Amino acid sequence: MTRLRLALLALLLATGCVHVAPYEREDLSRSSMDASREASEVGFESHVHDAREGATGGHGSTGGGCGCN
Amino acid sequence: MRRALVRVERFVWFALLLGLCASPAWADRASGTTTGLLELRGDYYWETSTRVLAPSARLRLDLPDGLSLDGEYLLDSVTSASVAAGALTDSGFTERRNDASLGAAYEFDLGQAALAFSLHGTFSKEPDYRSLSGSFGAALSLNDRASVLRFSLGYLHDDVGQVFRTGTGARPDPMGGVAGSFSENLEAFTSSAGLDQVLTPTLTASVSYDFGRVSGFLASPYRRLLLADGTRRAENHPDLRLRHTVSGRLAWYVRATHSAIHVAYRAYVDSWRIAAITPEVRLYQELGGHRTLRLRYRYYAQNRASFYKPADQYTADDTLISVDPKMSAFHSHLLGLKMMLDLSFLEHSVLESFAAATVDMNFEYIWNTNRYGDGVIASVGLRLPF
Numbered sequence: 001m002t003r004l005r006l007a008l009l010a011l012l013l014a015t016g017c018v019h020v021a022p023y024e025r026e027d028l029s030r031s032s033m034d035a036s037r038e039a040s041e042v043g044f045e046s047h048v049h050d051a052r053e054g055a056t057g058g059h060g061s062t063g064g065g066c067g068c069n
Numbered sequence: 070m071r072r073a074l075v076r077v078e079r080f081v082w083f084a085l086l087l088g089l090c091a092s093p094a095w096a097d098r099a100s101g102t103t104t105g106l107l108e109l110r111g112d113y114y115w116e117t118s119t120r121v122l123a124p125s126a127r128l129r130l131d132l133p134d135g136l137s138l139d140g141e142y143l144l145d146s147v148t149s150a151s152v153a154a155g156a157l158t159d160s161g162f163t164e165r166r167n168d169a170s171l172g173a174a175y176e177f178d179l180g181q182a183a184l185a186f187s188l189h190g191t192f193s194k195e196p197d198y199r200s201l202s203g204s205f206g207a208a209l210s211l212n213d214r215a216s217v218l219r220f221s222l223g224y225l226h227d228d229v230g231q232v233f234r235t236g237t238g239a240r241p242d243p244m245g246g247v248a249g250s251f252s253e254n255l256e257a258f259t260s261s262a263g264l265d266q267v268l269t270p271t272l273t274a275s276v277s278y279d280f281g282r283v284s285g286f287l288a289s290p291y292r293r294l295l296l297a298d299g300t301r302r303a304e305n306h307p308d309l310r311l312r313h314t315v316s317g318r319l320a321w322y323v324r325a326t327h328s329a330i331h332v333a334y335r336a337y338v339d340s341w342r343i344a345a346i347t348p349e350v351r352l353y354q355e356l357g358g359h360r361t362l363r364l365r366y367r368y369y370a371q372n373r374a375s376f377y378k379p380a381d382q383y384t385a386d387d388t389l390i391s392v393d394p395k396m397s398a399f400h401s402h403l404l405g406l407k408m409m410l411d412l413s414f415l416e417h418s419v420l421e422s423f424a425a426a427t428v429d430m431n432f433e434y435i436w437n438t439n440r441y442g443d444g445v446i447a448s449v450g451l452r453l454p455f
Contacts, residue, residue, distance in 0.1 A: 037402035055345035057314025067198030
């Protein structure tokens with residue numbers, strides 16, 4: 001648990017090492033850079049992969065949820 | 070040394086919290102405008118013995134006071150002739166799964182930082198399966214949203230049943246029994262933590278870790294194994310599975326070519342001794358004329374579960390039995406092509422209300438080396454912000 005807390009803390013502190021001002025992020029606001037725009041599509045594809053592969057995760061799912069096992 | 074470390078840690082946590090609380094006043098949300106997003110999709114999956122048609126609709130409302138509400142409905146229409154799905158004869162059957170979810174999120178604006186909480190619930194029902202799940206999420210945005218830390222916790226409870234299809238109402242094997250007599254449960258606890266980070270004006274990175282504890286009935290109520298001595302055995306998997314996933318993604322925008330390149334990698338390991346890797350590359354190319362083309366390649370490889378063997382190697386002494394292709398060692402390649410078209414050319418026309426919308430068409434082919442065989446994913450979608 002201590003290791004987890006320290007890792008979390010290190011991660012938090014690391015976020016302060018880089019600063020890109022909002023006005024510098026024009027390219028990052030393009031639709032092709034925004035993975036969240038494809039969330040619905042990813043939801044279905046993840047469902048297919050979960051039903052056909054032994055691994056899961058990386059998108060909030062860890063198994064169960066339907067009888068497509 | 071240890072005590073000093075703990076003191077330093079406490080101080081840094083305190084400083085961080087103080088920094089958040091002392092941030093400038095809350096942002097003005099007095100514009101009073103409700104915005105939102107409507108998404109309509111039609112997804113399709115095909116493989117040798119199964120076809121899935123899944124239309125879905127999703128609505129999100131962003132209220133001026135920082136509250137977001139969303140709801141989604143999905144219908145899974147599965148046509149299958151697979152014994153693993155419950156078919157008793159060679160003829161196919163179709164069953165439907167209704168899936169509805171509701172969510173709410175609220176963001177506290179803390180100046181250069183923001184703290185968001187979300188709740189999400191999903192209910193899914195099909196003739197032989199019922200699932201109820203809920204999750205809680207928190208996201209802390211720092212440095213004008215250049216860094217976003219995410220945490221989530223989830224719980225899921227499934228009721229697993231058994232329905233005999235396209236047959237006589239009784240399974241033609243000694244394990245069979247009668248319809249309605251099978252009832253099992255599955256439970257899952259999930260947790261995840263992640264960081265999204267803007268690295269440069271054209272580069273972002275994301276990392277996340279997911280942990281899942283799944284317990285209960287984790288096999289299929291339909292799959293059977295015929296042993297060499299002629300007896301039939303029901304599939305029997307361990308009733309506990311601990312799953313760990315680490316994933317990361319880099320997204321880079323190339324100004325010179327108006328392209329975006331996303332490189333992702335996922336590593337997975339679980340207590341059934343399955344280890345898997347999933348590298349993936351996506352290339353988005355802006356073509357002009359409101360069109361963007363996406364090329365996608367995904368590779369997946371896993372080893373076998375510790376209890377999985379080819380069917381002819383199981384004996385009567387084996388207690389754990391799997392006939393599940395997902396438990397075998399295999400790999401797959403996925404190649405996909407997607408076209409996205411934004412409808413901004415509809416401005417100043419009678420269809421101006423659709424000018425902010427995008428439509429997309431996607432086609433993907435999967436080369437798979439296990440018993441499921443190759444597959445196709447196809448979809449069309451409409452995304453309409455308002």
